[in-house]
Amino acid sequence: MSPTPHRPNLDRLFGEVPAIKYGGDYNPEQWPEELWPTDIELMREAGVNLVSIGIFSWALLEPREGEYDFGWLDRLFAMLHEAGIRISLGTPTASPPAWFFHRYPEARVVTRDGMTLGFGSRGMADPSSAAYRRASASIANALAERYGKHPALAIWHVHNEYGAPVSECYSDESCRAFRIWLQERYGTLDALNAAWGTAFWGQAYGEWEHISAPAESASVVNPAQRLDFARFSSNALLECFIIERDVIRAKSPDVPITTNFMAGTCPSVDLWKWANEVDIVANDHYLIAEDTRAQVGLALSADLTRSIAGGRPWMLMEHSTSAVNWQPRNVAKRPGEMARNALAHLGRGADAIMFFQWRASRSGAEKFHSAMVPHAGTRSRIWSEVCALGSDLGRLAELTGSEVKAEAAILWDWESFWAQDLEWRPSEDVSHRERIDACYDRMWRDKVTVDFAHPEADLTSYRLVVAPASYLLSQAAADNLRRYVEAGGTLVVSYFSAIVDQYDAVHPGGYVAPLRDVLGLTVEEFLPLRAGEKVQLDQPGLTGDVWADAITLEGAEVMTVFEDGPAAGGPAITRNTLGDGKAWYVSTRLTVEDLAVVFNRAYQDAGIDVPADLPEELELVRRSGQGVDYQIAINHGDKPFDLAVGGTDLLSGQDGDSHKVPPGGVRVIRTAGAS
Incomplete structure (x- = not known):
């Protein structure tokens, strides 16, 4: 993998006179070619200046292995170029054609319970398959040879949404690749056995070939093995991207290359490890339609994407004009909501506002998905709003290249989430995402702009760091947090954090051991609550649920005490001084509203001014x-x-x-x- 990012001049994408890029996925192969000129005329009316093409076109571009048909794509390139519309060219490798699976059935995905998935969807090839990687490189090379230096080409869009809908494969080929990955990671079986704790349940391995992917078994499979397989699976997908990227770069070195992430909604891909492999970070985001505060989830996704991008501007590669099609209830966006969504992404660092898709599909699985040109046509409200948004983005071109600076950070670690989500944890009611969402929502209401950061990243620029769900915390991360607090930072840590190391083994010394001196306490025992049970704290109206800890103080100041429940009389919220900084610990689940009790004081410790006269909305x-x-x-x-x-x-x-x-x-x- 690349040690440093290759960053071609992004003027190729944004232009020497910067402009916010506006458009969406264009799939003209779904429509008669006579309609294409009309589409392009409408694009110009709407202010579209960038379209993504070719993303699901493998079967058309390569109807038989090694035989290519570029005629229709040549004509499309010429028409878009003549109209002054720039092109994001996709490699179609998220949807291999029928001939591929017929010829290479071993490339089909095998699920954890042993089912082999069939053809007819997308994202359904084994990422470890040599045949799939070879075929992907071949089609990417053919496209790069033909279009890599075309003047209309603004950016390469490799694959589509890695990790969705399939991220793990348990095929024989995947198992072999997993063993190779383990040998490179651990070197010896003794090291692997020690890391995985295979003395438990007599699982020790004496030969590499005895190790397989952690398929379904009689009971819970070794959690360290599950965690490593999640790491391997994310890495296998990244290898697929790099193979295509490097093939393209050899023929098209001056054109930036990206792929569309799903920050915050695809839990199977560690995007911290992907960020330096793309030339510009791009993201897809879709509202949870039934969430009455969906704007907060949107902001979280945008802030996370900007953080993955290292604070640099990024692309919103997909969002929807109105309803999506895969949620249980696909609630339509209300008038003005599309513009608010788009401009919220822009405000949080996006320099491109794109949709899926340009024209609504009449057939297929996503025919009820909204589009820039909906089924209702150009007399519709959606079309009017699409044109109005294009006009507004034209007025905002000067924002291109400007950046967002945050005073606070929330710790985000995919590896910790993978570990916490495995079986047999103390309470099924403890959710890492729920705590992150709650803390983020509190700060969103308080108008505190948030970055997300890996626990081992440089935190020195932040006045406040929040760890809502750091179940897995390496010693290096703990040392990083200690240095941060000692130097004057303010840290807020939530329950069930700093429990295990990178092998999902409880830290020597017990729970929160690596942060014991930072927090000024130790947790002797978890005291999870029964379903629906609440505990009263010694501040009027302040209650917790789901969790409590049996805490022994080692220097921390008690801010709030449990009045009842299994930890009655014990500390509920504490505050510790270490060096020039402060560290808070919250040992029960508080609502977004009640978290204000902690955050208002933490803001004071951090020197963050929160406006008091602005409405929450x-x-x-x-x-x-x-x-x-x-x-x-x-x-x-x-x-x-x-x-x-x-x-x-x-x-x-x-x-x-x-x-x-x-x-x-x-x-x-x-x-x-x-x-």
């Missing part, structure tokens, strides 16, 4: 660049609000010392000369 984030600030204000409430920020609203052109943000409205206010 107002989303506020800032982008900065070249001595100019842009305040993006989004009103998710039903009442107007006067925002006391002076400058020019780029959407309306209005100047003033304050700006009224109407219900459902957005303001993007340029403030010159800000820091």
Whole structure:
């Protein structure tokens, strides 16, 4: 894998005169060619300047192995180029053609329970399959040879949504690849047996060939083996990307290459390890339609994507104009919601706003998915909003390249999540994602911009670091957090954190041992609560549920005590001083509202100023660049609000010392000369 990122000039994508890229997936092969000129005319009307093509076209481009048909794609390239519309060219390897599986049946995915998956979907090839990797490299090479230097080509889009819908494969070929990966990781069987704790249940291995993928078994499979298989599976997918990327780069070195992540919604891919392998980070995000506060989940995904990108601008490669098609209840977006969604991503660092897809499909699994051109056509509300958004993005071009700076970070570690989600944990009610969402929602309401960070990353730029779910915490990460607090940082740690090491083994010394001096306490025993059980804390109205700890103090100050429940009389919330910093520990589950008790004090410790006069429904984030600030204000409430920020609203052109943000409205206010 690349030790450092290859970063071609992104002017190829954004232009020498920067512009926000706007468009979506275009699948013209689903429509008569006579319709293509109409589509392109409509794209120009809507302000579209970038389209993604070819993503699911393998069967058309290579109808038989080694035989290529580029005629239709040549014509499409020429038409888009003539219209001034730039191209994101996909490699179609997420959907191998029928001939491939007929000829290479061993490349089919085998599930953990031994079922071999059939043809007819997407993302269904074994990533360890030599035949699949060879065929993927071949089609990528053919595309790069033909289009790699085409003047309309702005960016390469490799594959589609790695890890969805299949991330793990238990085929014979995958098992062989897993053994090779283990040999490279551990070197000897003695080292592997020690790391996996195979003395338990008599699982010790004497030969490498005796090791297999952790398929379904009579009871719980060794959790360290499961954790390593998750690591291996993420790595196998990354190897597939790198194979295609390097083939393309050899023929098309000046064009940036990416793939579309699913930050926050695809738990099987460790994107910290992927970030430096792409030239620009791209993400897909779809609202959880039934979530009445879906705007918070959107913001989380955008902040996570920006963090994966190292703070650099990124691309929103897909989102929806209205309803999606795969959720239990696919709630349509209300008037204005599409623009709010798009501009929220923009506010949190996206320099490209793209949709799936351009024209709604009449056939196939996603025919009820919304599109820029819906089934209702160009007289529809959606089409009007698509055109209005394109016009607005044209007014916001100067934001391109500006960045978002955060004072706080939430720790995010896919390996920890994989480990915590395995079987036989103390309570099925403990969810890493629930705690992250709750802490993020609290900070979103408080208008505190958040980055996400790996526990071993450099945290020195953050005043506040929150660890809502660091079940797996390496000693290196613990040392990093200790240095952070000693140097003056403020740390907030939630329950069931710092429990195991990188092998899913309990730390020597017991629970929270690597953070014992940081937190000023030890956890003697977990005291999980029964379903529905609540515990009262000694502040009026403050209750917890799901969890409590039996805590022994080792220097920490008690901030709140359990009044009842299994930990009655013991500490519930503590605060410890270490060096120049503070470390908080919260040993029960608090609601988003009750978390304010902790966070308000933590903000004070961290020196973070939280505006006290802004409504919770107002989303506020800032982008900065070249001595100019842009305040993006989004009103998710039903009442107007006067925002006391002076400058020019780029959407309306209005100047003033304050700006009224109407219900459902957005303001993007340029403030010159800000820091």
